[in-house]
Amino acid sequence: MTLSETLQPKAEQLSLKASRLSISLADTAKPAGLALLLSGDLDTDSSNDFQSFVLESLPRMEPQASLILDLSALKYISSTGVGSLTTILSAAKKRGIRLTICGIPKHIWNIIDLLGFTAFFTFIESYEVLT
Amino acid sequence: MTNNHENDGVEARARIVAADIALDVGGNLDDVAAYAAAATKAGQAVSADSWLLAYRTEPEQWFSLTKEREEPAGLATQYVKAMVDVAKGLSQNFRGPHANWTSAIGVTIGEEDDPSAVLILGKHRLLFGPEELSLLRRVTELLEPVITARQTRASNELLREHSEKALRRNEERLRTFFEESRDMIYMANADDVVASINNAGLRLFGTTDRFEVLGRPFSRWVFSPEDRRHFLSKIQHDGFVVDHEIILARLDGTKLFCIETAQAVRDSEGKVIEIQGIIRDISERIAMERDIWAMNVELAESNERLKTSHRRLLQQEKLASIGQLAAGLAHEINNPLGFLKSNHTTLHGFLATLHEAWNKACTLDPEAHRHIASDLDLEYVFSEIDSLVAESDDGFGRIMGIVKNLRSFARIDEHEPLGDYDLEQGLESSLVMARNEIKYVAEVETEFAGVPKVPAVGGSINQVLLNILVNAAQAIASQKREGLGRILVRTSMIEDSVICEIEDNGPGVPEEVKERLFDPFFTTKPAGKGTGLGLAISYDIIVNRHRGSLIVSDSTLGGALFRIELPLHPDREGGEDLNLL
Numbered sequence: 001m002t003l004s005e006t007l008q009p010k011a012e013q014l015s016l017k018a019s020r021l022s023i024s025l026a027d028t029a030k031p032a033g034l035a036l037l038l039s040g041d042l043d044t045d046s047s048n049d050f051q052s053f054v055l056e057s058l059p060r061m062e063p064q065a066s067l068i069l070d071l072s073a074l075k076y077i078s079s080t081g082v083g084s085l086t087t088i089l090s091a092a093k094k095r096g097i098r099l100t101i102c103g104i105p106k107h108i109w110n111i112i113d114l115l116g117f118t119a120f121f122t123f124i125e126s127y128e129v130l131t
Numbered sequence: 132m133t134n135n136h137e138n139d140g141v142e143a144r145a146r147i148v149a150a151d152i153a154l155d156v157g158g159n160l161d162d163v164a165a166y167a168a169a170a171t172k173a174g175q176a177v178s179a180d181s182w183l184l185a186y187r188t189e190p191e192q193w194f195s196l197t198k199e200r201e202e203p204a205g206l207a208t209q210y211v212k213a214m215v216d217v218a219k220g221l222s223q224n225f226r227g228p229h230a231n232w233t234s235a236i237g238v239t240i241g242e243e244d245d246p247s248a249v250l251i252l253g254k255h256r257l258l259f260g261p262e263e264l265s266l267l268r269r270v271t272e273l274l275e276p277v278i279t280a281r282q283t284r285a286s287n288e289l290l291r292e293h294s295e296k297a298l299r300r301n302e303e304r305l306r307t308f309f310e311e312s313r314d315m316i317y318m319a320n321a322d323d324v325v326a327s328i329n330n331a332g333l334r335l336f337g338t339t340d341r342f343e344v345l346g347r348p349f350s351r352w353v354f355s356p357e358d359r360r361h362f363l364s365k366i367q368h369d370g371f372v373v374d375h376e377i378i379l380a381r382l383d384g385t386k387l388f389c390i391e392t393a394q395a396v397r398d399s400e401g402k403v404i405e406i407q408g409i410i411r412d413i414s415e416r417i418a419m420e421r422d423i424w425a426m427n428v429e430l431a432e433s434n435e436r437l438k439t440s441h442r443r444l445l446q447q448e449k450l451a452s453i454g455q456l457a458a459g460l461a462h463e464i465n466n467p468l469g470f471l472k473s474n475h476t477t478l479h480g481f482l483a484t485l486h487e488a489w490n491k492a493c494t495l496d497p498e499a500h501r502h503i504a505s506d507l508d509l510e511y512v513f514s515e516i517d518s519l520v521a522e523s524d525d526g527f528g529r530i531m532g533i534v535k536n537l538r539s540f541a542r543i544d545e546h547e548p549l550g551d552y553d554l555e556q557g558l559e560s561s562l563v564m565a566r567n568e569i570k571y572v573a574e575v576e577t578e579f580a581g582v583p584k585v586p587a588v589g590g591s592i593n594q595v596l597l598n599i600l601v602n603a604a605q606a607i608a609s610q611k612r613e614g615l616g617r618i619l620v621r622t623s624m625i626e627d628s629v630i631c632e633i634e635d636n637g638p639g640v641p642e643e644v645k646e647r648l649f650d651p652f653f654t655t656k657p658a659g660k661g662t663g664l665g666l667a668i669s670y671d672i673i674v675n676r677h678r679g680s681l682i683v684s685d686s687t688l689g690g691a692l693f694r695i696e697l698p699l700h701p702d703r704e705g706g707e708d709l710n711l712l
Contacts, residue, residue: 041361075357076358076361078376079421082424083420083421083424086425086427086428087424087427090428091431093428093431093434093435094431094434096435107355110355111354111355111378114354114378114386116421117421117425
């Protein structure tokens, strides 16, 4: 089973619980690793669950692997949501996993920028999914 | 003594009098005027000289009206009691303020023992007859409903006034609550146009002009209009939002992080007609949280850098302790090696002397010496002496080379200063020195970019280059191949560093070996061929002495790629301070 297949059930569970946020997973070829596609709202309620999910999934990844957060379908982010992203970033750094963000909508970027965190993250244009 | 005929007469008269008084009591006159009118007419009906009316507006607060003076005055309750006695028929006398009657009759209004009013009528000289008393009583009976209606009307009026006052007070309270609340309270219509807003709201928006806000869309004040649309769809769907984050954008450009709780008001068909919300400024809390998040990320990063530094420090310590061992070894070996070499040289000299002596002796008695020579195979002995000495010299040379390596490993030459080093020139001379190892094994291609000089200890860098070139040649030589292998030597520049890459098309370096390649005494060569110190020393020279980097990876040619990076400004290195020994 690929990593995305292993984590999929948990992601679905989370999507049911935090009814305004859903996550789907994909294994990536370039860069090699895992992509998380978020859609909906990353607000105070859903960001806690999202954060736990990612933090639990990180130990299953290889060191130096890449973790991409695809935010192209994200509609809303609260400051707590931004906080959860930074927590995930810290945890990834500690494990040597390279975290990047792809497809961020402008208004979401504005909020991350307003909080002063755009310099902390690496943004990429696109990625290749493993077929 | 009454008889029916007389009763009918009283009844008829009573009705007439009552009807007349009813007009006053039931009409629009105020209480005092109505009472006075009623009392006057009642008095006239029974031919009284005077009347006294006592009434109360509150439980123990009695007032009186008299014929002579129709303005109300306070009345002591003891007189009220006396009046009640007259009304009950217990007395016909009354002595009180404005009244001193020997003949008095009276009636109570309301309950006899707890009346709301008492009327007594008096005559100065004459007496009241029973007919007059009956008349008075009957008139009172007939008027009862009218009086009750009047009193009810009065109490209703009072109640209404109370209610209105209470309502106004409540309105005031709510208004104060709305206006003085420290949180923004606002109301907007279904299109999110602001209909009302309190003072705190104006303060949060950063304006003093209410009309800057009223009648305009709320989204005007929101940093991200998409977020406001998101809020509106949520409130449409759920009917309310709780603790929804909203970022306000004030007129002066500053942004405020706030939190909003709001509800939608719907009409009977369920359509939203109004949005009512409370917004609170949480900028301070967000600022604190934000700082904590930033600190955590920076901590994680520092942690990583520390780990890397730590690894390098450990490596250094390993090297340092091995270096001490090596220094000790070198010293121990050097001493005996010294006199071995010198003795060897002396021996060689002595052997030469002996050979000369023998040759001279041969000339004295050739025949005898020829015998000895062939018995002892002296020809062979003399011919072997030179090659044996040469081999031993070679051996000594090699031991000295090893000692030199050990010493350089112990960094006995650390105090050599950095000079201006031309990398490309160094490569040229190293290629020359390695020519013997390379020439039958591989072809060398160079791509020199013309890089500037760097601060370095030239001899040490050349030693590194030589080491890597020789390794490349030996790797290629270890393979069975047709024709010559390839060695590529390239220089380039990035930012603040000069890069040298040496790659070959040999067998390459397996992954598990890459990890240990720079470890001291690690070697993949068979025993006797190399000490395994070369790359450890090279690593030490490049990384520790020159603050550069030395990395091995896979070459696209199929073999190994060694990449040396030397900074142009080694003193200006940011990040870790590698505290050397």
